[in-house]
Amino acid sequence: MIDLREHCIQLLANRGVSVADIADCAVYLQSAYFPNLKREDMVESVMDVLGKREVQYTIMTAIAIDKAADRGDIDDPILLNMLREDDGLYGVDEVLAYSICNVYGSIALTNFGYIDKDKFGIVGELNKKNPDGSYPGNHNTFLDDIVGAIAASAAARYAHSQEN
Amino acid sequence: MIDLREHCIQLLANRGVSVADIADCAVYLQSAYFPNLKREDMVESVMDVLGKREVQYTIMTAIAIDKAADRGDIDDPILLNMLREDDGLYGVDEVLAYSICNVYGSIALTNFGYIDKDKFGIVGELNKKNPDGSYPGNHNTFLDDIVGAIAASAAARYAHSQEN
Amino acid sequence: MIDLREHCIQLLANRGVSVADIADCAVYLQSAYFPNLKREDMVESVMDVLGKREVQYTIMTAIAIDKAADRGDIDDPILLNMLREDDGLYGVDEVLAYSICNVYGSIALTNFGYIDKDKFGIVGELNKKNPDGSYPGNHNTFLDDIVGAIAASAAARYAHSQEN
Amino acid sequence: MIDLREHCIQLLANRGVSVADIADCAVYLQSAYFPNLKREDMVESVMDVLGKREVQYTIMTAIAIDKAADRGDIDDPILLNMLREDDGLYGVDEVLAYSICNVYGSIALTNFGYIDKDKFGIVGELNKKNPDGSYPGNHNTFLDDIVGAIAASAAARYAHSQEN
Numbered sequence: 233m234i235d236l237r238e239h240c241i242q243l244l245a246n247r248g249v250s251v252a253d254i255a256d257c258a259v260y261l262q263s264a265y266f267p268n269l270k271r272e273d274m275v276e277s278v279m280d281v282l283g284k285r286e287v288q289y290t291i292m293t294a295i296a297i298d299k300a301a302d303r304g305d306i307d308d309p310i311l312l313n314m315l316r317e318d319d320g321l322y323g324v325d326e327v328l329a330y331s332i333c334n335v336y337g338s339i340a341l342t343n344f345g346y347i348d349k350d351k352f353g354i355v356g357e358l359n360k361k362n363p364d365g366s367y368p369g370n371h372n373t374f375l376d377d378i379v380g381a382i383a384a385s386a387a388a389r390y391a392h393s394q395e396n
Numbered sequence: 397m398i399d400l401r402e403h404c405i406q407l408l409a410n411r412g413v414s415v416a417d418i419a420d421c422a423v424y425l426q427s428a429y430f431p432n433l434k435r436e437d438m439v440e441s442v443m444d445v446l447g448k449r450e451v452q453y454t455i456m457t458a459i460a461i462d463k464a465a466d467r468g469d470i471d472d473p474i475l476l477n478m479l480r481e482d483d484g485l486y487g488v489d490e491v492l493a494y495s496i497c498n499v500y501g502s503i504a505l506t507n508f509g510y511i512d513k514d515k516f517g518i519v520g521e522l523n524k525k526n527p528d529g530s531y532p533g534n535h536n537t538f539l540d541d542i543v544g545a546i547a548a549s550a551a552a553r554y555a556h557s558q559e560n
Numbered sequence: 561m562i563d564l565r566e567h568c569i570q571l572l573a574n575r576g577v578s579v580a581d582i583a584d585c586a587v588y589l590q591s592a593y594f595p596n597l598k599r600e601d602m603v604e605s606v607m608d609v610l611g612k613r614e615v616q617y618t619i620m621t622a623i624a625i626d627k628a629a630d631r632g633d634i635d636d637p638i639l640l641n642m643l644r645e646d647d648g649l650y651g652v653d654e655v656l657a658y659s660i661c662n663v664y665g666s667i668a669l670t671n672f673g674y675i676d677k678d679k680f681g682i683v684g685e686l687n688k689k690n691p692d693g694s695y696p697g698n699h700n701t702f703l704d705d706i707v708g709a710i711a712a713s714a715a716a717r718y719a720h721s722q723e724n
Numbered sequence: 725m726i727d728l729r730e731h732c733i734q735l736l737a738n739r740g741v742s743v744a745d746i747a748d749c750a751v752y753l754q755s756a757y758f759p760n761l762k763r764e765d766m767v768e769s770v771m772d773v774l775g776k777r778e779v780q781y782t783i784m785t786a787i788a789i790d791k792a793a794d795r796g797d798i799d800d801p802i803l804l805n806m807l808r809e810d811d812g813l814y815g816v817d818e819v820l821a822y823s824i825c826n827v828y829g830s831i832a833l834t835n836f837g838y839i840d841k842d843k844f845g846i847v848g849e850l851n852k853k854n855p856d857g858s859y860p861g862n863h864n865t866f867l868d869d870i871v872g873a874i875a876a877s878a879a880a881r882y883a884h885s886q887e888n
Contacts, residue, residue, distance in 0.1 A: 234474060243472070285720065286487055286665040292475040293488045297461070305469040308407070310398060311456040321884060323450055323830030324457045324492065330833060331491040334662035337614040338815030341822060345837010392613065392813060449884065450829040485720060487666030494669060498826035501778040502651030505658060509673010556649060556777065567802060614815055620803040621816045625789070633797040636735070638726060639784040651778055652785045652820065659819040 236288040243295045249379055253354035254278050257383035260352045261343045277386035287332050294328050294374035301371040318373045325374045329381035336385040343384035355380045400452040407459050413543055417518035418442050421547035424516045425507045441550035451496050458492050458538035465535040482537045489538045493545035500549040507548035519544045564616040571623045577707055581682035582606050585711035588680045589671045605714035615660050622656050622702035629699040646701045653702045657709035664713040671712035683708045728780040735787050741871055745846035746770050749875035752844045753835045769878035779824050786820050786866035793863040810865045817866045821873035828877040835876035847872045
């Protein structure tokens, strides 16, 4: 049987996102409560999040939509344009992100809202535009939110684990 | 400026779903409380749901994914297979449906859960499989949930409107 | 340290709900897919749901509100009246129920919507009214939804577990 | 018939929160996109949010729980203690907040996550503790999240309105 976690880690790597990148975002989200937290401490939580089937399906779907936007393989020109511009009022990307956070509860949702605006680390990298406002290479309309949600969920899982 | 509601009504029609079909599902969901409710009474609520931007973006995204699955324009073979089989544990379609219902509150979410299992009317039609278990023509992995969510939301809006 | 799962099982028992009652509802929700499923097969899933902190806090909060409504210890007369009547448009009870289901993904949400309308077993018992429309003894405005959500989540967990 | 919006504005005022306080938070959340936005421009959006029934019921429920915690009228000592300490892992308050944001879509949810961590204005005021870590006077476990959610939703409504 295929290891869907490995499949998702590969899909993320092909879009320029590593487990370490995500762990760094999760560490950042917890740094106020655990100042000495290190990337290594958070990798286990990131891997736990990536091991959840619901999360895996969401990652696969999000990246498939971004890649279809890259190729122009979306036959609704209005939607294709919104995806390529990352229209600020298009919220389906956040909807998928919330479905990841929901598995880890309300702390994960709050963490996501923060990093989505704060754009720390890889989340910010994935949002970088060219001087002319266009996006370099890949369209990451969905990916930046998914990565933020995985980090937010890993941070929430860590917070809960420290209490038990 | 493009009328996104008209655009979505056209996208739905091209997949075999009419506003009347959705209104019939909404009437069914309210029939226990309003026995004499008619399709005409519910059309306004369906149109109101179809007028919400968040709903329009979700419809456009859901149908674009189903059509990409029809064409095979999804370069992740594992995901493409799940979409074509409508894998019972793949839940991203319900996630998009819930994002529609959320706008109309908890009654809409409960209505959706009911019609999604009960498969009344067009929701059931969209789920019909061939004797061999394959799907005839279009893949409606996302569409059946989106249509159920629009009907569930229209029914919830009607219930609230009758109280005021 | 207090075992919050035991605390919640006791709180539920004091309101007339047993783990077996919840397991029976979960079995009912899965019976279409697993015809020979028995109560014993589902108890482990119910106990897993009751072991989640987010679920425990929700159960404690929901039952505390119902008991405050019983005692009249809610100083907003409009709210107290809605809680005692279980006003059909009051949706905060479903909101708490969804926060339980969210932990188990979209199948749990759909299951909840179904049993909340279908009112099988203990969920129906908790909804029983007197001939005059008043509620006998306890007000279970929140409890019926919480119990439905635990059963819906246990059923979803079982469905996922059978695939792995 | 009672004006539930006025009822909620009164309930908020009695806990030290004005419509202007909430409008200031909403202005803050939009200031990056609309630098010249003023409190007066946002009051209409705040009033729109306060006019939604689902929001009104949530405000009434949240404030009733905070007041019951003040009075000690919660007969579960474990829950009462968590409410009085505003336990960081107790997430039911955020769950109610999200049910408000959901009505206004994903932008509202992201806004909430940001202000919930950033604690601007009245949201921060409601979180102020005494030097000994105890809370002065009222327990606002639910209120701070509800106020943040109303502001986040009003800001999202404003953002959408500027596009149409």
